[in-house]
Amino acid sequence: MSRKRVLVVGGTGYLGQHLLQGFAKSKGKPFDLAFTHHSTNPHQTLLNPISPSTPFHVDLQSGEGLTTISNTFGQPDVIVNCAAMSVPRACEMDPAAAFATNVPTSLVKWMSGFNASAILIHLSTDQAD
Ligand SMILES: NC(=O)c1ccc[n+]([C@@H]2O[C@H](COP(=O)([O-])OP(=O)(O)OC[C@H]3O[C@@H](n4cnc5c(N)ncnc54)[C@H](OP(=O)(O)O)[C@@H]3O)[C@@H](O)[C@H]2O)c1
Structure with a gap:
């Protein structure tokens, strides 16, 4: 059986960094x-504890960078989407950008081209106003 591929989208964010560090501690690193x-470019203090792992530059608003992932890393089996425009004030200032980022159509479109099924875990918020 081939090794599973796990992709954390938004790995430089608060949640993403914690998730990557958690994955990196998995016994035997089975994926x-x-x-x-x-x-932001990932800082060495993020990269060192999660080595070996591969960083990719992606813009969810345009979908730029996603194809490079499938072409070089391969199609992921599991995608955890921790990317977001997470500051409410920034979303209010630019609702179009907030929508394009937080409702990641580009990610779903990219996954719909996969030749095998994959799991998408999408993070959200309980903040109501
Ligand atoms: N933090 C919490 O305690 C918490 C609790 C519950 C739920 N959540 C949810 O978890 C998600 C992440 O929250 P967070 O606090 O970790 O947010 P965060 O620290 O602001 O991180 C956001 C991440 O999204 C990336 N990103 C922003 N715009 C992007 C774009 N256009 N294309 C691709 N990536 C983009 C950022 O990349 P760069 O940094 O490289 O720009 C960063 O990695 C949100 O949906 C939030 O509602 C968070």
Whole structure:
């Protein structure tokens, strides 16, 4: 059986970093791990504890960078989407960008081209206003 591939989208965020560190501690590392970043390049302090893992630059608003993941890392078996425009004020200032990021159509479209099924875990919030 081939090794599972796990992709954390938004791996540079608060939640994403904790998730990556948790995955990196898994006994025997039974899967290959990759993650995405957007505006910031991943810092060495993030990369060191989760090595080996592969960072990819992705913009969910355009979908830029997603095809590179399937072409080089391979189609993931599990995708955990921790990416978001998470600051409510920024969302209010630019609702179109907030919608394009937080309702990740580009990610779903990309997955719909996979030749095998994959699991998408999408994080949300309980913040109501
Ligand atoms: N933090 C919590 O305690 C908590 C609790 C419950 C639920 N959640 C949910 O979990 C999710 C993540 O929250 P967070 O606090 O971890 O947010 P965060 O720290 O603001 O991280 C957001 C992540 O999204 C990436 N991102 C932003 N815009 C992007 C774009 N256009 N394309 C691709 N990636 C983009 C950021 O990349 P760069 O940093 O590289 O720009 C970063 O990795 C949200 O849906 C939030 O509602 C969070």
